[in-house]
Amino acid sequence: MSTDKKILILPGDGIGPEVMTQVRRVMDWFEKKHSLGFKVTEGLVGGASYDVHGVPLTDSTLAQALDADAVLFGAVGGPQYDDLPFDKKPERGLLALRKEMQLYANLRPAIVFEAMTDASALKPDVVSGLDILILRELTGGVYFGEPRGISDLPDGQRKGVNTQVYTTNEILRIAKVAFELARKRGSKVCSTEKSNVMESGLLWREEVQKLRDADYTDIDLSHMYADNCAMQLVREPKQFDVILTDNLFGDMLSDLAAACTGSLGMLPSASLGDPDAQGRRRGLYEPVHGSAPDITGQNKANPIAMILSYAMMLRYSFDLGEQADMVENAVKNVLNSGVRTPDIMGPGTAKVSTSTMGDALLRELDKS
Numbered sequence: 001m002s003t004d005k006k007i008l009i010l011p012g013d014g015i016g017p018e019v020m021t022q023v024r025r026v027m028d029w030f031e032k033k034h035s036l037g038f039k040v041t042e043g044l045v046g047g048a049s050y051d052v053h054g055v056p057l058t059d060s061t062l063a064q065a066l067d068a069d070a071v072l073f074g075a076v077g078g079p080q081y082d083d084l085p086f087d088k089k090p091e092r093g094l095l096a097l098r099k100e101m102q103l104y105a106n107l108r109p110a111i112v113f114e115a116m117t118d119a120s121a122l123k124p125d126v127v128s129g130l131d132i133l134i135l136r137e138l139t140g141g142v143y144f145g146e147p148r149g150i151s152d153l154p155d156g157q158r159k160g161v162n163t164q165v166y167t168t169n170e171i172l173r174i175a176k177v178a179f180e181l182a183r184k185r186g187s188k189v190c191s192t193e194k195s196n197v198m199e200s201g202l203l204w205r206e207e208v209q210k211l212r213d214a215d216y217t218d219i220d221l222s223h224m225y226a227d228n229c230a231m232q233l234v235r236e237p238k239q240f241d242v243i244l245t246d247n248l249f250g251d252m253l254s255d256l257a258a259a260c261t262g263s264l265g266m267l268p269s270a271s272l273g274d275p276d277a278q279g280r281r282r283g284l285y286e287p288v289h290g291s292a293p294d295i296t297g298q299n300k301a302n303p304i305a306m307i308l309s310y311a312m313m314l315r316y317s318f319d320l321g322e323q324a325d326m327v328e329n330a331v332k333n334v335l336n337s338g339v340r341t342p343d344i345m346g347p348g349t350a351k352v353s354t355s356t357m358g359d360a361l362l363r364e365l366d367k368s
């Protein structure tokens with residue numbers, strides 16, 4: 001099943017390279033045992049790129065990302081880069097990639113593995129079996145809207161302005177992704193906005209409903225104000241299947257949903273663009289966590305978020321659902337066996353290092 005698909009690997013900074021090493025082992029396993037090979041290249045991003053090239057993302061790395069079928073991204077940042085000007089900061093590398101690759105759809109699954117039910121801050125019966133997907137619009141809304149800025153007023157005050165703005169097309173393309181994803185899950189979409197107080201929210205609600213009525217009558221669509229959605233996520237998160245949200249509300253709701261699952265080291269994400277003429281959809285896959293400078297170089301990082309991001313890449317960029325299931329089942333079985341990195345330790349579990357967690361995952365894959 002060897003393919004000519006191209007993957008660009010950008011491990012980045014801090015624990016990024018440590019968790020990516022474990023993904024490389026899983027990729028090697030698939031190549032050896034299932035002849036699933038990709039054309040893999042590796043590059044520098046973030047602080048690692050700044051150290052060598054003086055910029056967080058070079059033109060040549062960006063060109064490689066645009067040419068790749070998928071990008072696997074570790075994490076960027078670290079205290080040694082805190083005083084750099086904004087355009088040189090490691091995080092700029094990631095933002096530039098998202099922008100240039102036009103990744104407007106951010107998928108964040110919030111899944112609670114049975115063995116991890118106790119790790120959530122919520123009651124076990126509220127989160128047990130939780131499996132929801134937050135779909136956040138990533139390139140529009142108030143973070144990019146014009147006018148924006150800080151100005152001086154004649155009376156000596158200052159004024160800060162940001163603009164929440166969405167066009168029909170921006171709403172429709174993300175809503176379409178939500179409906180398509182829901183079809184592969186529970187066929188339910190809950191669209192969130194603040195149409196009670198914002199015109200942009202009212203437009204969002206109307207356009208999402210129109211698209212559903214025209215092309216997705218099989219989808220059970222509901223609408224919810226974003227503030228109520230935040231409350232419902234804590235009260236009864238299992239009522240949701242896919243939550244569709246804009247950039248600003250999605251930023252908060254996705255972090256809230258993440259908190260329901262208990263650990264940052266377990267959360268994968270995918271950012272997708274539009275399919276091109278050949279049906280190829282750009283995708284960047286990364287763990288939700290950052291570079292974790294406090295544990296860098298100690299072989300303590302949990303590689304599961306990175307490995308689950310790789311599983312998302314198999315599923316969404318390469319339509320390899322069976323192989324993605326294999327990876328996710330291996331994670332589930334390892335957790336059930338009580339093997340844990342320090343961040344997800346619980347009573348009666350065994351503490352292991354990053355690389356030993358990788359060993360355990362490969363052993364589970366061997367059994368599949």
Ligand code: NAD
Nearest residue numbers: 075076077078264265289290291292293294295301302343
């Ligand atoms: P962080 O996610 O790096 O760490 C927060 C806490 O979670 C730390 O205690 C860390 O040890 C722990 N943690 C994170 N991932 C873990 C893992 N896989 N296994 C075990 N423990 C884990 O967030 P932060 O401390 O706010 O930021 C550190 C740096 O990362 C900053 O420079 C920040 O800008 C950057 N950052 C980058 C990204 C990204 O690359 N997408 C995202 C968030 C933060």
